[in-house]
Amino acid sequence: MRTLKLGLLLFFVILAASCGGKEVVVPDHLSAGSVQTDKGMPFYERGCYARALDHFYRANELFTAVGDSRGMAMSANNIGVVYRAMGEAAAAIPFFEDALRIYRGLGNQEDVRQTLSNLAAAQVDTGDYAAAGKNIDEALMIQVRRKPFAPAMTVKGILLAKQGDVKGAEAMFREALDQLDKRNPTGAAAANYAMGDLLLGAARYKEAAPYFERALESDRKAGFYRGIADDLTAQGLCSAGLGDDASAVSYWEQSVRIYALLGMEEKVRATMGMLDEAAMRSNRDIALTRALVDRWIKGEMTDSICE
Numbered sequence: 001m002r003t004l005k006l007g008l009l010l011f012f013v014i015l016a017a018s019c020g021g022k023e024v025v026v027p028d029h030l031s032a033g034s035v036q037t038d039k040g041m042p043f044y045e046r047g048c049y050a051r052a053l054d055h056f057y058r059a060n061e062l063f064t065a066v067g068d069s070r071g072m073a074m075s076a077n078n079i080g081v082v083y084r085a086m087g088e089a090a091a092a093i094p095f096f097e098d099a100l101r102i103y104r105g106l107g108n109q110e111d112v113r114q115t116l117s118n119l120a121a122a123q124v125d126t127g128d129y130a131a132a133g134k135n136i137d138e139a140l141m142i143q144v145r146r147k148p149f150a151p152a153m154t155v156k157g158i159l160l161a162k163q164g165d166v167k168g169a170e171a172m173f174r175e176a177l178d179q180l181d182k183r184n185p186t187g188a189a190a191a192n193y194a195m196g197d198l199l200l201g202a203a204r205y206k207e208a209a210p211y212f213e214r215a216l217e218s219d220r221k222a223g224f225y226r227g228i229a230d231d232l233t234a235q236g237l238c239s240a241g242l243g244d245d246a247s248a249v250s251y252w253e254q255s256v257r258i259y260a261l262l263g264m265e266e267k268v269r270a271t272m273g274m275l276d277e278a279a280m281r282s283n284r285d286i287a288l289t290r291a292l293v294d295r296w297i298k299g300e301m302t303d304s305i306c307e
Contacts, residue, residue, distance in 0.1 A: 033062035033071045037078065044082060047226025047262060048306030053082045073102035077115055080122065085226070089125035096122060113142040117152040124159050132159050150179040151187040154194050161198050169198055189218035189227055196234060205241035212238065225305060229258035233271060240274070245282035249275060253289045260296035261305050268297055 040055030063071030080095035123132035157172035196211030219227035236251030
């Protein structure tokens with residue numbers, strides 16, 4: 001079964017501000033955790049998870065050292081987000097639970113809602129549907145500024161899909177997509193990918209393809225390399241399902257190269273397997289792609305995209 005991709009928000013703590021035109025100077029030891037968070041974010045956004053994790057762990061240590069509760073919660077949440085993105089949902093759960101405990105104490109409902117959504121998503125990944133359902137239903141009950149939270153709806157839809165309620169999942173994904181802010185479409189890639197994945201699983205290939213295209217557009221704008229590769233892989237599956245092997249080869253040649261640049265060996269193997277078969281059926285020469293993938297997966301590139 002394919003893993004559903006869900007990109008979730010990372011939080012920032014504002015450690016300096018201006019008031020009446022006068023800048024508030026924050027001592028270095030108090031801002032150090034925020035500096036590490038800022039350094040880790042670009043790596044996370046590109047899908048360079050190992051590098052992001054190093055910075056988020058360091059941020060957590062620095063926030064802990066100065067007793068910054070919100071910073072501790074934020075960094076714990078961020079660590080959990082990265083572990084889940086790496087496919088290690090079980091490792092993510094304790095960090096989400098720690099962040100949730102702190103945020104409940106601080107009383108910020110927006111942070112509680114986001115962390116509940118993250119925790120529920122990880123619990124779905126591990127198969128703990130009962131706990132996931134409890135947490136995501138609580139998240140959906142929290143409305144900040146009377147506005148529903150599209151990422152939580154996406155998690156709910158994924159849970160329903162895992163439980164076999166395809167109609168309920170589709171309705172939830174459509175509601176999530178309707179709620180996206182067109183000017184700042186947080187969660188657009190995740191909601192579109194989830195809808196596309198649901199339709200793909202039901203062999204509704206022609207309907208699924210536009211959702212993956214919209215997810216790809218969002219991920220390209222964000223510079224999310226891993227997401228771009230996943231979207232392209234999914235588009236290839238749609239093309240293959242429609243009997244268009246030539247198009248599938250084109251999509252998979254792009255995605256497997258990105259996976260190789262990111263050093264994702266399992267993704268490379270799986271995608272190359274599909275690519276080889278489609279290339280044979282369509283009489284396409286993929287020798288160059290194979291050579292580049294072999295080179296890049298060994299780390300033989302001019303410069304790592306995660307540097």
